[in-house]
Structure formats: structure tokens, C-alpha cells
Amino acid sequence: MKNTAQPLLEEYQLGELKLKNRVVMASLTRGRADNPGLVPTPLMAKYYAQRASAGLILTEGTWVNSKSIGFINVPGMYSREQVEGWKLVTKAVHDNGGLIFSQLGHIGSASHPDFFNGELPAGPSAINPQTRSFTPEGFKDSLTPRELTIAEIKQTIQDYKQAAKNAKEAGFDGVEIHAMVGMLIPQFLSLATNQRTDEYGGSIENRARIVFEILDAIIAVWSSTRVAIKFTPVALSNVGIMKPDEETIPIFKYILKRLSDYNLAYLHIVGPAENLNGTDVEVMQDNYFSHFRNNYSGRLMANLGFTQESGNAILKEGTADLVSFGAAFIANPDLVEHFQYHLPLSEGDMDTYYAGGAHGYTDYPKAVYSNTAAHSDDADSE
Numbered sequence: 001m002k003n004t005a006q007p008l009l010e011e012y013q014l015g016e017l018k019l020k021n022r023v024v025m026a027s028l029t030r031g032r033a034d035n036p037g038l039v040p041t042p043l044m045a046k047y048y049a050q051r052a053s054a055g056l057i058l059t060e061g062t063w064v065n066s067k068s069i070g071f072i073n074v075p076g077m078y079s080r081e082q083v084e085g086w087k088l089v090t091k092a093v094h095d096n097g098g099l100i101f102s103q104l105g106h107i108g109s110a111s112h113p114d115f116f117n118g119e120l121p122a123g124p125s126a127i128n129p130q131t132r133s134f135t136p137e138g139f140k141d142s143l144t145p146r147e148l149t150i151a152e153i154k155q156t157i158q159d160y161k162q163a164a165k166n167a168k169e170a171g172f173d174g175v176e177i178h179a180m181v182g183m184l185i186p187q188f189l190s191l192a193t194n195q196r197t198d199e200y201g202g203s204i205e206n207r208a209r210i211v212f213e214i215l216d217a218i219i220a221v222w223s224s225t226r227v228a229i230k231f232t233p234v235a236l237s238n239v240g241i242m243k244p245d246e247e248t249i250p251i252f253k254y255i256l257k258r259l260s261d262y263n264l265a266y267l268h269i270v271g272p273a274e275n276l277n278g279t280d281v282e283v284m285q286d287n288y289f290s291h292f293r294n295n296y297s298g299r300l301m302a303n304l305g306f307t308q309e310s311g312n313a314i315l316k317e318g319t320a321d322l323v324s325f326g327a328a329f330i331a332n333p334d335l336v337e338h339f340q341y342h343l344p345l346s347e348g349d350m351d352t353y354y355a356g357g358a359h360g361y362t363d364y365p366k367a368v369y370s371n372t373a374a375h376s377d378d379a380d381s382e
């Protein structure tokens with residue numbers, strides 16, 4: 001149904017899936033899998049179920065194998081116990097009428113030996129990404145990693161495939177590949193962290209190869225319209241040496257052109273958090289999402305700093321098909337209803353973003369709706 005006042009509240013056909021609105025919950029690492037096996041818990045099921053009025057939920061980034069870990073208490077998607085734990089989550093969300101994709105990730109060189117019994121993490125090249133890893137002993141600086149062998153790269157791609165299979169078995173509705181800056185995939189894309197001389201380094205085509213090998217592996221498991229990918233092409237802060245460079249625009253042009261042939265669920269693009277003037281990507285400062293709209297022919301999901309107003313505006317002008325909200329979902333489990341009734345948003349407590357139990361996780365109340373205090377934008381029956 002159309003909703004001319006608020007396109008965010010319109011239904012949306014995403015391949016075979018019917019989303020009840022265009023408000024997507026973006027992935028939020030919350031560090032609540034506080035058990036040695038990194039198994040999703042009943043508390044996590046409750047948390048996601050509380051947010052099931054979103055058109056689609058994207059889980060926190062989850063690990064595709066035991067070598068991909070780099071942040072404490074983040075759940076995995078590689079063991080039997082983890083699959084069983086995720087079944088609790090998908091069932092709780094489905095029972096509440098929601099849809100949920102699993103976000104599959106690998107942190108590559110941005111990890112720390114504390115996660116690997118003292119052994120170095122591995123990345124595309126033996127280059128310190130100069131970021132920080134949240135270890136059991138707090139934040140620690142990244143080190144110079146080991147370079148992945150070709151055999152290890154091939155195995156990693158197979159691990160993505162297995163994790164995608166596991167997500168299917170666990171009852172998810174699809175998967176999103178986590179390719180935000182800091183993760184393994186963008187470490188391959190960046191000139192600063194990839195100085196390989198084999199088929200995974202050098203030219204744009206070689207550095208982007210892993211994106212398509214991972215996608216091809218996953219599409220052997222899921223139909224393409226259940227598979228998505230999330231990029232942050234222009235992140236400047238907290239990304240160590242992986243800043244946009246003179247090849248960022250050409251490599252993304254190449255990636256977008258090839259992705260256009262995949263008929264994916266959507267391409268998820270995070271906007272700029274800072275002013276891009278004076279950087280190699282300054283042409284994207286204005287009309288940022290149009291650059292992606294014009295270079296990619298599939299469905300586009302826009303993210304970063306959206307409000308009810310700007311989310312409705314970008315959908316209305318047609319520059320994006322879906323909008324995702326991250327931080328707002330932490331303290332407003334029923335964000336959609338807030339939009340529907342024009343209610344003010346609560347602020348989340350940042351001290352409990354990445355750690356803790358139920359407090360700051362499942363104890364944010366739902367809004368109180370009152371016919372006198374708020375008016376609803378129900379869908380027009382057009």
C-alpha cells in the first residue's frame with residue numbers, strides 16, 4: 001500500500017519477501033554472546049523480537065570462522081551450537097511477524113593475537129592496519145599481521161559459503177555480507193592494506209576479486225535476491241590507514257557495475273560521517289547516494305544519520321529504496337511505531353552499547369501511544 005505522507009511506512013517487495021515497511025534495522029554489534037562458544041542466547045532472541053516491527057532486521061556482524069574474530073562476545077555462525085542459538089533468534093523474530101538477515105563478517109588484520117592464543121591475525125598483506133581491537137582485556141592496538149596464503153583465501157571463501165548455509169539452516173531470511181571499512185573485504189580493496197602481487201592484489205580487478213568470489217560462493221547456497229552486501233566507501237575516522245584513496249572511486253565504479261548484474265536483495269551503502277572536501281572522494285560530498293543510484297541498477301539501501309524526515313525524503317525522491325537505522329533502534333525498539341505516531345526518540349546509553357547483560361539491551365520500554373497525544377500516518381488506500 002502507498003503511504004504518501006510517509007514512504008518509510010509503505011510495504012516493500014524485496015524479491016520473494018514482503019517487507020511490511022521500508023524501515024530496516026541496521027547491524028548493531030552489542031557484545032551479548034558472553035559465553036566461550038560465542039553462541040547466541042535467549043536474551044538476544046528477546047532483543048531481536050522486540051524490534052520485529054522493522055521491515056527487516058539485520059543481525060549484528062557474526063563471524064564466518066574462528067579466525068575471523070576480533071571483538072569480544074560477538075556471536076559466530078560457524079559451529080553447530082551457534083546455529084542452534086540462532087534458531088532461537090529467528091523463531092522469536094518470525095513469531096513476532098518480522099524478517100531477519102544474518103550479517104556475515106571477517107575482521108581480517110584488524111584483530112589481535114589475544115583472540116588466537118598469541119598467534120598473529122592474517123590479512124591481505126603483512127601491513128598493520130593501525131586500528132584497535134576490542135579484546136577481553138579492553139581496546140588494544142592492531143599489530144602487523146601475517147599475509148594470507150592463496151590457499152587460506154580460498155578456504156575463507158568456503159567458510160563464507162558454509163556460514164551462509166548455516167544461516168539458512170538457522171532459519172534466516174537471507175544474508176548480508178559485512179564489507180564495512182575495518183573488515184577483511186575492504187582490506188583487500190584498499191591500496192594501503194593490500195600490496196599483494198598475485199591475483200588478489202595490484203589491479204582494481206584483482207583487489208575486488210574476493211568480493212565476487214564470496215558472492216558467487218554464497219549465491220550457490222541462497223538465491224541472489226536473499227543476498228546483500230554493505231559497504232562504507234568514504235569512512236574517514238577510526239579506520240586507521242584504510243582511508244579513501246585515489247582508486248576508491250574507480251574501484252567502486254567497477255564493483256557497482258559488476259554488482260548490477262547480480263540481482264541482489266540490495267546494496268547497502270553507508271553515507272559520509274564527515275565532510276569529504278579535500279579528500280580523494282570529494283566529488284561525492286554532494287548528492288552522495290545519487291552517485292550509487294546512477295552507477296548501480298539494483299535496489300539501494302541508504303544508511304547513516306537518517307531521521308524520520310530525511311528517511312522519508314530520500315525514498316520520496318527515489319534515490320534509495322530502503323533506509324536503515326542503527327543507533328536509533330538501540331533505545332527505541334519500536335522505532336516504526338515512533339515514526340507512525342510522530343513520537344520523540346529516546347537516547348541510548350553508550351556505556352551499554354557493546355557490553356553488559358539485559359540492562360541497556362532489552363530494558364528500553366516501548367513507547368506509549370495515545371490517540372490524543374499523537375496522530376498516526378496510516379497507509380492511504382491508493
Ligand SMILES: Cc1cc2nc3c(=O)[nH]c(=O)nc-3n(C[C@H](O)[C@H](O)[C@H](O)COP(=O)(O)O)c2cc1C
Pocket residue numbers: 026027028029030059060061103178180230270303304305306324325326327328353354
Ligand atoms: C553499537 C553499534 C554497533 C555497530 N555494529 C555494526 C555491525 O556489527 N555491523 C555493521 O555493518 N555495522 C555496525 N554498526 C554501524 C551501523 O549498522 C550503522 O551503519 C551506523 O550506526 C550508522 O547508522 P545510524 O546513523 O542510523 O546509527 C554499528 C553501529 C553501532 C552504533
